[in-house]
Amino acid sequence: MNEVIFDIIPEMEDERIDKCLCGYMESLSRSYIQKIIKDGNVYVNDLPVKANYKVRVDDRVRFIIPDSVEPDIPAQDIPLDIIYEDSDILIVNKPKDMVVHPAPGHYEGTIVNAVMFHCKDALSGINGVMRPGIVHRIDKDTTGSLIICKNDEAHNDIASQLKEHSINRCYRAIVWGRIKEDGIINAPIGRHPNDRKKMAINERNGKHAITHYKVLERFDKFTYIECRLETGRTHQIRVHMASIGHPLLGDDVYSSAKSPYKVHGQTLHAMVLGFVHPSTKEYMEFEAPLPDYFEDILRKLRKG
16 A cells, blocks of 8 residues: 545635545546545545545545555557656656646556566556556657556655656657747646547636746747757646647647648647656656657748
8 A cells, every 4th residue: 555644724624525635646547536535535534535525725635545456458569759767757758749647548558568568567556457566657649758657656755756746857849830939838728628539728627837938949830949848737738729829730629720741639749857866866857859750841841
């Protein structure tokens, strides 16, 4: 068992306990948290609670994460582009068109299948049987650096850094239109009110989200930018850039524009990942090189 204990602060007042835990443990899905609550593993002031319990300031929450069970997910000998590895963590460069973790109906060919084969039994189990080692994720068609945790101690440490927004995450993207100057987008992100598969700027129910963007190169109809995340919401860069009229090239969810270049999905790459190592406590930073397809588009844009 892995146990997390924390006190409710004023900013959490009157939130449902399941929503509160989602915010505190961002690496865990809400459905997984609700299952843990249903199984009687969440206590407030030493009493078990239901998912709809509304927390109060100074409530003491005890959250028991069960030991992981052997996942019914096959370990597959899928090549991994490994940027760094030690006994605590693994940094991989995720290719395009590869899902990070299994989901119902998609149990093979994911990053998890690959790391299960590579790491054998050395993976954290905090995120449940479907996501061993996974503390954060990037979209299927987004490429770049991804951290895998090999034990629960490393997982908790990295999850805490994600919660505190202290991890340095810089992305590269190509967006439609010419951006005049660098900027910051501060707009909450939540589920789209009419399409549950999409995210949207949601002032009422969205989560705090901040993206810093910097112009790297301007072209006739496009801009090559760097985006630094302060927060890590689902589809954050895609939603934020679309909200200011500059959707990502190739994004078939948040843009209706047809790409003039051969690209499958959004042109987005998680380039830089920097964090404090969970054991050595030293800051480390890794860079995943731009994929070939991305470099090819840039070459064509530069030729005009």
